[in-house]
Structures are given as C-alpha cells and as structure tokens.
Amino acid sequence: MFNIILFGPPGSGxxxxxxxxxxxxxxxxxxxxDLLRSEIxxxxxxxxxxxxxxxxxxxxxxxxxxxxxxxxxxxxxNANGFLFDGFPRTTAQAESLDKLLIQxxxxxxxVLALQVTRKELVxxxxxxxxxxxxxxxxxxxxxxxxxxxxERKTAAVAEYYxxxxxxxxxxxxxxxxxxxxxxxxxxxxxxxx
Ligand code: B4P
Numbered sequence: 001m002f003n004i005i006l007f008g009p010p011g012s013g014x015x016x017x018x019x020x021x022x023x024x025x026x027x028x029x030x031x032x033x034d035l036l037r038s039e040i041x042x043x044x045x046x047x048x049x050x051x052x053x054x055x056x057x058x059x060x061x062x063x064x065x066x067x068x069x070x071x072x073x074x075x076x077x078n079a080n081g082f083l084f085d086g087f088p089r090t091t092a093q094a095e096s097l098d099k100l101l102i103q104x105x106x107x108x109x110x111v112l113a114l115q116v117t118r119k120e121l122v123x124x125x126x127x128x129x130x131x132x133x134x135x136x137x138x139x140x141x142x143x144x145x146x147x148x149x150x151e152r153k154t155a156a157v158a159e160y161y162x163x164x165x166x167x168x169x170x171x172x173x174x175x176x177x178x179x180x181x182x183x184x185x186x187x188x189x190x191x192x193x
Contacts, residue, residue: 057143066096
C-alpha cells in the first residue's frame with residue numbers, strides 16, 4: 001500500500017490536485033471535507049453536528065472526523081493505497097491516523113505540503129465562492145477564520161511528520177499542470193527510494 005497525505009491551507013489546491021493524483025496512481029481519494037459535505041447534504045446526525053462548525057470556518061471535532069476516516073478505511077479493504085485530502089488537520093488526528101494504519105500493517109509514505117501565500121488563498125476561495133454553493137467560501141470573515149484555524153491547529157501537522165522525514169514541500173502557485181508535475185516528481189522519488 002502507498003499512502004499519501006496532501007497537506008496545505010484552505011484553498012491551496014488540495015481538492016484540485018487530489019483528483020489528478022488519484023487518477024494517475026490508482027489511489028482511493030479520502031477527503032474529509034467532501035465526506036462531511038455529503039453527510040450535511042444527507043441531513044444525517046453526523047452532518048448536522050458538523051454543519052455549525054463548518055459554517056463558522058472552525059474545525060469539526062476530532063472524534064467526529066476520526067470515526068469517519070476509520071469507517072472509510074474499513075469500507076475500502078482492497079485499496080492499493082489512500083490519498084488523504086484535508087486530513088489530518090490536528091496532531092491528534094495525525095496520531096489517530098498512524099494508529100489506524102498500523103492496524104492495517106501500513107503507514108504514511110509521504111506528506112506533500114502545498115505552499116501558497118495568504119493573499120492568493122483568499123483570492124482563490126472568494127473566487128470559488130462566486131460559483132460554488134459552499135457557504136464557507138463566500139464570506140471573507142469565514143475565510144479568515146479558516147486560515148486562523150489552519151495556523152493555530154493544522155500547521156503543526158507538518159512538523160509532526162517532519163520528525164519522521166516524510167514531508168516534501170511543493171510550491172502551490174503557478175499553473176495546475178506545473179504544480180501537478182512537481183507533486184508527481186516527489187511521489188516518484190519516494191516510490192523509487
Ligand atoms: P475542505 O473541504 O478540506 O476545504 P479546504 O481545505 O477549505 O479547500 P480545498 O482543499 O477544497 O480547496 P482547493 O485548495 O482544492 O474543508 C472544508 C471544511 O471542512 C473545513 O473548514 C472544516 O470545517 C471541515 N473539515 C474538513 N476536514 C476536516 C478535518 N480533518 N478536521 C476537522 N474539520 C475538517 O481549491 C480552492 C480553489 O483554488 C478552487 O476554486 C480551485 O479551482 C482553485 N485552485 C486550485 N489550484 C489552483 C492554481 N494552481 N491556481 C489558481 N487557482 C487554483
């Protein structure tokens with residue numbers, strides 16, 4: 001199994017690049033943002049619990065997302081590997097993920113960390129807010145809250161994996177094709193090593 005985390009602040013291109021990476025390498029895409037939005041659309045108890053946090057730009061409580069990822073791993077026993085998109089977002093989530101993967105005799109091979117300036121992140125998210133129906137993209141206050149949550153709680157996840165030498169930093173500005181090329185080079189360097 002080859003498992004990757006695509007890491008970065010909101011708007012750094014995780015969703016965009018995940019689709020390409022999973023198509024090229026045959027990995028199962030697990031996006032906690034997508035899973036949560038689908039729970040909200042289905043008006044499930046989990047979705048209703050998550051909705052108020054997401055609308056304010058806050059992280060959903062760890063136990064909710066960890067349980068969701070645990071079920072997703074169990075539901076995909078034959079996957080070649082997983083691409084985690086938007087997860088883990090706290091050190092507690094990272095520790096839980098490591099434990100879940102150990103139970104499956106596997107581990108994270110690589111953390112691809114996209115780096116984008118704050119100005120560009122806000123520009124992209126507001127721009128997506130013009131066309132998407134995501135309520136967390138069309139309000140600059142909520143976008144600021146998401147970026148603050150990232151700084152306060154999520155940035156530390158890269159440090160957590162750095163201790164194990166697993167993080168590769170990639171410039172997330174430029175064309176989608178160029179960024180994809182850089183991500184593929186980092187993946188291939190790891191696969192060969
Ligand atoms: P997510 O769904 O993960 O959304 P996101 O990080 O805000 O952005 P995303 O990754 O989808 O956007 P992308 O950069 O691809 O999270 C939403 C919310 O769910 C969180 O705020 C939180 O409340 C909750 N949540 C999710 N996971 C959680 C967890 N693990 N724990 C707790 N809470 C959790 O793209 C952004 C835009 O940029 C797009 O319009 C795209 O077209 C554009 N773009 C991409 N690449 C570009 C490029 N190279 N140039 C120009 N534009 C580009």
